[in-house]
Amino acid sequence: MSRGALAVPRGGGDETMMNAEVEEMEDTAVCEVDVRSVTVRFSDGVEHAFPVRPDQTILAAAKEHDVRLVHQCLTGSCGTCVTRVASGKVRMSTARGTSLLPSEAAEGFRLTCTSFCDSDAVLQFDYPSSVLDEPGPARCTAEVADAAWVASNVVRLTLRLPKDAGLEFRSGQYVRVQVPGTEEWRSYSMASTVADLPELVLLLRVLDAGVMSDYLRSRARAGDLIELEGPFGMFYLREAKGQHIMIAGGTGLAPMLGMLEDIRMRAGRKPKVLLSFGCASEDNLFYVDELDVRAAWLPGLKVKVAVANPGEAYRGLVGNPVEVISAADISDPATAVAYLCGPPPMIESARAHLERLGVLPENIHAEHFSASAA
Ligand SMILES: Cc1cc2nc3c(=O)[nH]c(=O)nc-3n(C[C@H](O)[C@H](O)[C@H](O)COP(=O)(O)OP(=O)(O)OC[C@H]3O[C@@H](n4cnc5c(N)ncnc54)[C@H](O)[C@@H]3O)c2cc1C
């Protein structure tokens, strides 16, 4: 497996933002009695405890006490810094937006970059402490090798990275790219694997209006230069023997493609995989033949492709990629591990549906394509 650079950003704007936030919080004098103790617990059992003042986010306090936690935007929009509260009262700032879904907040998930402690607390992180020793994100200038429409609203962008780019990633993670000719950055999941480097493939949904969408629709050409940084995110394959359930809405298919390839290349017995992929209409569908090929390569892979609003001639599955999954599709919910990717409402309904079918909440991993994580 590649050494996915999941951890603390090195240098650049994010680090500056972090320091600014810490300093801002330090200006306020706080009575010592209000200081809470937070224990962070990683999936490999490693724990660290540190004090958190009531006016300080958990992430800022961790940084002050040299405890490293994975993060990226620091503004509540990317979801990378997510944790689950095992005990204690942890409140998320209402002053800032959040990429957490209401159901996730209700289940005890919190974003450490916007959360404060109202009591001593124990926080469980869904990754081993060892990822914090991996290299940080790299930054480079990539060249557009190809920009091809693969559906009425989807462009496949193939980027060529310089040989010394230093980008290593785990399938499922995302990069940030600067929209050419603008100061705007957008996040995209890798649809290719680290083995495909120096080529990197992204699948981008083209909206009616949007900075990246406008670039793709009107100006994107082979030879364009694009600033890129990454990888980011904690959406990657976990070591699990149970059935893998992947639910992808539209371009949410991108990270699943890399993950499927990783499973195929893995030595030894491969898990059963159910991939449910859905689009709004038939002309939005893409990569259907590609998925047939993947199923032929990976005999344990079952693919369901669904269209929500099909035309009369359509003969396939009708519905969204969540509702077409039934109890019969899941062999053993207690050991199944799920990966969800797409727009936030799809993630919300997928999480609820899978939990109803018996999949354990801690075995459900999600990447939201939220709009605000520019
Ligand atoms: C971690 C992460 C990974 C992502 N990976 C992918 C990916 O692999 N493929 C992909 O296509 N997108 C992905 N996205 C979404 C992507 O980052 C952009 O938000 C999206 O491409 C729109 O950018 P834009 O510049 O065209 O529109 P913007 O200029 O950002 O937005 C213009 C308008 O459209 C609305 N809008 C923005 N994004 C969306 C959206 N996704 N759905 C509905 N309305 C929206 C905005 O509210 C605004 O009104 C990801 C987002 C995150 C946070």
Ligand code: FES
């Ligand atoms: S770092 Fe907390 S949501 Fe992005």
